[in-house]
Amino acid sequence: MSAAGAPSSDLAMRLHRDLDRIWGTPPGVGRLSAVNHTIVGRRFIIAAFVFFTIGGLLAMLIRAQLATPHGAFVGPELYNQIFTMHGSVMMFLFAIPMFEGVAIYMLPKLLGARDLAFPRLTAYGFWCYIFGGSILVVAMLLGVAPDGGWFMYTPLSSNAYSPGINADVWLLGITFVEISAICAAVEITVTILKMRAPGMTIDRMPLFAWYILVTAGMMLAGFPPLILGSILLEAERAFDLPFFDPTRGGDPLLWQHLFWLFGHPEVYIIFLPGAGMVSTILPVMARREIVGYTWIVVSVVAVGFLSFGLWVHHMFTTGIPHLALGFFSAASTLVAIPTGVQIFSWLATLIDGRPQLKLPMLYLFGFFVVFVAGGLTGVMVAVVPFDWQVHDTHFVVAHMHYVLVGGFVFPLLAAAYYWLPHVSGKVARYPLGHVAFWLIFIGFNVTFFIMHLTGLLGMPRRVFSYEPGWGWDLPNLISSFGGFLMTMGFALFVVDVLLHVRFGRTAPRNPWGASTLEWATATPPASYNFASLPTVSGRHPLGDAPELPSDLAGGRGYLGFAREGRQETLGTHMTAATPDQVIVLPGPTYLPLYTALATGVVFLGLLFKVYWLAPVGAALMLALFMLWTRDTGQFQDRGPLPIGRGASAPAHSEAAGPPSWWAMVFTLVADGVLFSSLAFGALFLWVSAPGWPPPQVLEAPWWKPALAGAGLVAAALAGRRAVAVNGKADASRSAGRDPWLLLAAAGHAFALVWLVLLALGTPGPTLHAYGAVTVALLSYAGFHAALGCVFALFGLWRSRAGYISAARSLDLRIGALWHGYTAVTGAAALLLVATLPRLVMP
């Protein structure tokens, strides 16, 4: 081991060989076991682009159909599938996964780490994405694609009006993909907060990381309402639980609330990563530090919150009282301000810098024009009277495309050209990218600018045909022409990238003269990113220390050695970025693939209504997830480990705040949002749905829910006690924790029994939404109690197997988090179940 000093070039070469052996991925079929972020990130990007191509072809079919009145290209049934799939593919299978791919590939390199916090989770998320997306595409090829719009409004998507599996394909396929999004959000959050290079204090973090951090936080809060909505709608379709059926106490507006609670933040979830790319690339092109770093951070956080206050802005025409519309209209106008702050910061950077009109800058120019126009029409539709006029017309289609293509696709194309030399190690030989830009830019504006007018002329969206002579003929023809022009631009972009990769000249390191850390790696990067990890002393690591790449390659940073064949990287303090742990990461394994296949069994069982298959798949999933833990943990305390540069830090399993503990915290945040959405749904139905009060309510004596709650609270207290006993005891007496873990498991089991009994006693879950939401609340608590039992028994097994000591208490602390959360939400669910009958009955 050579920890510090200046190793000779032979030693450095040996270090690179050793690291490559440790971090590398096996060739051939072994590549299916890849968990490395560079490989998985690249796969995400390529897969997302394939889905983008599919979505783009569907858009061309739409434009072919609408080019002339009475278009005979496709009939209404097929057209419904085409426009539904276009929206769904672009939103769920292109935009989100593409940003995830860029973040997965780029973040560790930007932050000065060797990988993300949970490489196997990255791979699992990728497979879930591929399998979920494949369900949708295969369904489309078989002619049973979803056809109720990408927003799946009820009652159209309910069983009565959408029999068959088309809607199920959407609900289950998209939920499958959303697993991937939640995995990515947890992973990204933990990585940014805990794995930045030493010295990269919170105020020195690259702006791209700030944007992605806020985006990931929004995903943790934004996706659970849609996941809940999808579960409830699928439960309605499969088991006739009438959450959205107004004839039985349900309400279609509940679906709209849950959908748009996700759907509007989703627009910003797509835009913010694009803005992060702009904030990264623009200062390099302008050859000036970004103006207003702190104000950009403040604006991004503000946008992250305010974007949630806009969800009813999609429901202005549903009959909601004016006062409530006022709240949402106010928030909708407000969100323009922090967005404007960012735009003015970028403009100020350009004005004060020495901009170079290189290819990425050209695409940023496209971004400015298109996104600002989309933002302005956004302020227009935020105003209720105007929105009433253009609601569900092509004006909204044009606005949405201006925002999403302007806010994400143009920055993405800029990023593609900016980072291609990093990915491929080459620079372009031919200037095709410029031609592609002008085709895309002109084609886009020809398509969508005119579409504003089509909408103002009254043409509704989602219609497959129209009459001649209504003034819509020419605008539609122009839009279709523009669409095909834009497609040629994208085709040229693909050709350009292929030529670049195949025939490009070898790129110099850091061809743009950037100052961020990703350009300190080799290009293309090695599997371990950095032979040793950097120390950062400012916001511009490469600008401050141009010799940094060679120092790191020579092993003169942290962890400049290969220890015991382990994949090691550093964990640091969340704000001060001082090293506080050595994170040991897992190597290539097929487990994520197998686990995703088992997850697929669950979803396919539900899709084809082979319901016995779903629990079999779930049991298989659980067993496989248990196998993930084989490689984690250790049988003895290791104490502080040398990390180079004369410093030392404990292994993550002995650290106070390891990544997996934080991952559980953020997972529970998302889980809490899901529970809050469910509680909101129950109260919303009582307050707003027709057909209340229900004919019957649960008539359980108070002590039954109290006993269930007592079981959950006992489990939580026992879990905490196990951690406390473990922390105090010396090694010989540490077995004192085991009875507490057993008690925690028993508490959960006891609660589960009472929760099941209460659910079985709920009158008529299929007769009225009251019964359905009561069963949903009890099922939520029951599911968590069952998993709590698993957590407690797992802790007990790890304890008895020797994985746990006073220093190695991570398994117990993670379990305690779950037990505590289950007690709090379980008690709240039981309180609501017990109170609801008193609230709803006159």
Place this chain on the structure above:
Amino acid sequence: MSETARPGKLLLLVTGFLLWSSAFVVLYGVQGLGCRLGWDDVGLGPVSLNRGALLAVWALHVGLIAAMAAIQVRRRSADRGAADRGTAFIDRAGLALTFCALVATIWTGIPILTAGSTCS
């Protein structure tokens, strides 16, 4: 000797807007609940019970965020020079975000004063 921020201090960046979120959701919830329970038809001095409840919720949240901003201003002046870079940044950005949340909360609640009825 500079002070290193604890991870929990990062919450300063979001507390103001968490309160704004609370204001937003509670206002929307109280408005719906009040209409369900007929509070719009019950008088409370010069306004209806529903509007009164909404004004109370709004004022409470504005007061809480303003108090939080005041505390942050006081702490920031007391800690000036003693904090490390990360802490100083969080203090500065956190204060700006709390002020933004205050303005957002005031702006969001203005329709309570201007809407004719709370339920139609």
